[in-house]
Amino acid sequence: KALRKGSEVCEEMAAMLTVLRAVPYAASSSTGMLFVPPAQIGWHGGMQFSSSVFTPVLRRPVNGGAGKGAARKSLCVRAEVEGQAKVIGRRKVAGTRWLDLQQIDYEDESGVKRVWDAVSRPGLPDLCAVAILPILKRKSSPDQVMLISQFRPAVGKYCIEAPAGLLGEGEDLRETAARELLEETGLTVSRFVSDDAGDLLNDPGITPTKVKLLLCEVDLDHPDNKEAAEMGHEGVCGLAEEGEYIRRKIVPFAQFRDSLVGFEREGFAVDGKLMCFARGIAFGMEMAEKLNLSKS
Template sequence: MSKANLDLSKAKVTKFTELDEPKWVQTNLIKFIDPQGKERDWECCSRKTRVEGSDCDGVGIIAILEKPSGPEIVLQKQFRPPVEGVCIEFPAGLLDPNETLETCAERELLEETGYIGKAIKSSPVIFNDPGFCNTNLKLVHVNVDLSDPCNKNPEPQLEENEFIESFTVSLANFQKQLEEFAAQGYKIDARVQNVSDGIELAKKYQL
């Protein structure tokens, strides 16, 4: 079956099993001293995939398409087993050895969406859920030149085990569209919602 005809809603979780020796993640018991000098325990999860020598796991990608009808942001749909549903996310990916975060962002955008872009700036390292895990990333802004013939009909270069549907949403209707997705049962990635909320705050306070 062509990936172009895949129905993401058909994906589903069939079983949860506790692993004795996980391949990609590990659980840890942390001993720490609290602000009052008392020793405490904390359970957490961490990746086994972080590139040696790096303080960052990977990137989330903010790519804006400047169309005549108005700017649109690139998003994607992907089934995520831990939440048992299809998530609305930014293009994203993990850092490869000997790769800069900017190069990682450009590579992942091409692989997942087909767009060729140029990284122009990035956020500080941000943490996804610091009370639970040490997973982190940088949000990298990637400029996509729509006048480039290569970006006229972008073709994703997905790996065999990747099932991703890329699409765009008007920035003017970003928040409303996310609300509609949530009402339809999609899971909204926190980073996507946070960017949308930032846009709404900027509008409200005329920043």
């Protein structure tokens, strides 16, 4: 009798596992149905099953869903809506010389009026800054990348970044980039490689400000760059009257990503745009290597 009962339990468990394996972690936008992953299925008191019936039920949140770690309803269970969100108006709440705090009135896709907090740069367009990534070229050595570090009070750390700055009055992107590179590293642009990176949103959750990332080559063998090339990592650059104490960081282009990871381990913060760019380069190099290996 015990063996027969055990066999029945095993059959029920096998049926249950078969169904669980077939449950994908996805939602259907066309039907509005939610397919539940096994981790969200209530194992105790949340299932009804026998050899012929299996009904998984979502685990109910404890204490009505309040508190850390409480279960949340997935947005995927809602049917598609036809409306489009739109901004109704903006109003300044507070401001300083460099930043304005705004409250934005907007309607969501369902027509519900909501309020959002945001910051912006007063008197400047959304695309108000340019960053420049200089690739250092020299006949006698592999390519390198010139980065900078400077203290960022907002994060309380020294941050590894690309040279960058706000657009100057009457300047175009390349003029600003060349000026900032000279001020922050002492280097002179030899050639711009590309400026088609698109407008990069710094933090779209709180600000509309955007930056353009330009790539350039710097010929270290050129007389204009001789003095700066001899400095290496030594010396402090930037405009002292503006509180800029900028230190140069030169890394091998082939180890761009690994160098940034190393800076993080040393306690530096690393600019997100820079890390994404470096990871993209590393990924491209890895994929090219795999492609070459597959052809050989």
